[in-house]
Amino acid sequence: MDRQELVSQIYSKGSYLCVGLDTDPDKLPDTLKNDPDGVFTFNKAIIDATRDHCVAYKINTAFYEAMGRKGWELLERTADYLPTSHFRIADAKRGDIGNTSTQYAKAFLQMLPFDAVTIAPYMGADSVRPFLAFEGKWGIVLGLTSNSGADDFELQRMAGEGSPMLYEEVLRKVATWGHPGNLMFVAGATRADAFTRIREIIPGHFLLVPGVGAQGGSLGEISKKALTTECGLLVNASRAIQYASASSDFAEKAEAVAMAYRSEMTSLLLPRIGRIGRMPI
């Protein structure tokens, strides 16, 4: 999916919601716990219930890998079920030397039908660039993450002019390896204070923002600081939507939460884009 299609989706729905599918078999509602195909049935129901309210889905590969061979099959089936109208993200946090990153890119952008993969930047240019070499596909590089461990390295200061923090250097340098049409960055909603600075460094790139909902970040605060005239945000909620209810009404409750996010997003977007439904000129 290219940038214009993504922006068009966002404008027409008044939503920049990404629904995360971090499905843990231990957290399935009781009605699905003994179903041998429970995880897929659950994912399918969550997708069906939320698709009108979100523009993207993000599958956290760890939860599927933890199920072994059967998990990779579930990952494939879930990815295949994601609507092609939506931006489909493999949240895999991969990154290795060039020839290996190319294999990871193939895994998610060719063998599986994802539009984007999340990437860990530690190993530098030749570990990131292979993900940006696929026409119409995207790399989403970790910038400033939502977890407490961001303090350990990401928020440490570097030597040199202005003593930038490591994540600032990552944003600045990685931005030169791609462009706003094939590269996004992860910025955690729990780091709201940093969003003004992030927008100074990368004014035009989309940000994938985890950390609202279960992790406690504020949608309103992030949006005020980082929305652009092309929206520029995909805000993810996983647990808050998937596990909105532990009972058989889980899909209904998931839809209600997704709808509430969409509604808040519409009101945050409106001042930026004029009216919902119109594409930017």
Added chain:
Amino acid sequence: MDRQELVSQIYSKGSYLCVGLDTDPDKLPDTLKNDPDGVFTFNKAIIDATRDHCVAYKINTAFYEAMGRKGWELLERTADYLPTSHFRIADAKRGDIGNTSTQYAKAFLQMLPFDAVTIAPYMGADSVRPFLAFEGKWGIVLGLTSNSGADDFELQRMAGEGSPMLYEEVLRKVATWGHPGNLMFVAGATRADAFTRIREIIPGHFLLVPGVGAQGGSLGEISKKALTTECGLLVNASRAIQYASASSDFAEKAEAVAMAYRSEMTSLLLPRIGRIGRMPI
């Protein structure tokens, strides 16, 4: 596998060779290219041919993921075939927020029979620690990697006393999250100049050293700088062994290369440990 078992293996074989299984279906010998089970047959032959000469195997997960569902099955079958006498590494370079890292750790250290997983440190403590919580298992954290991209962040200087490079800070800080019995670091053989400094920061930890062979690092130079009385090194070769020959004699040639590495390692080890076959006191 615990540290004593690993050191014992190394002493008795006079080898600290790790054989990498980065199997690319396009690089199989012609005799196996049309075999529907060619990758597994190839891996099995490489393992059988090299097991007497190495103490560890490292499976690069990217090459298997790039084959889709069938690839994960091959990863499982290959991991199951690895001899339990050897240290078994999933070279997966994972790392995410705590609850997700726990899922990755489960995938490789519980569902699959690996002794260790490689980890990207960018996201900090709560992304690394879950891998260190499994009895008898190990995390192997990226320190200074062998690729050119290491210049981009790993070798950049941080602010503060002594202006350490990022990788030095990573070694220093991550070492406080585990101990030499559950934590190793990756240090690329192409970075020989740094090995003296690396040993100053982490004198007791094992290093997993990729980058000899196809990437051009020197086994002799690394070993002189970083061997300890408990060896403290696992030096990996992947392509140099796997693709030593493109013909039907590939296993024979792989064995010859592995044997040559072992022989060089024995002569490098001897001055440190006295004689081969004896365990350290």
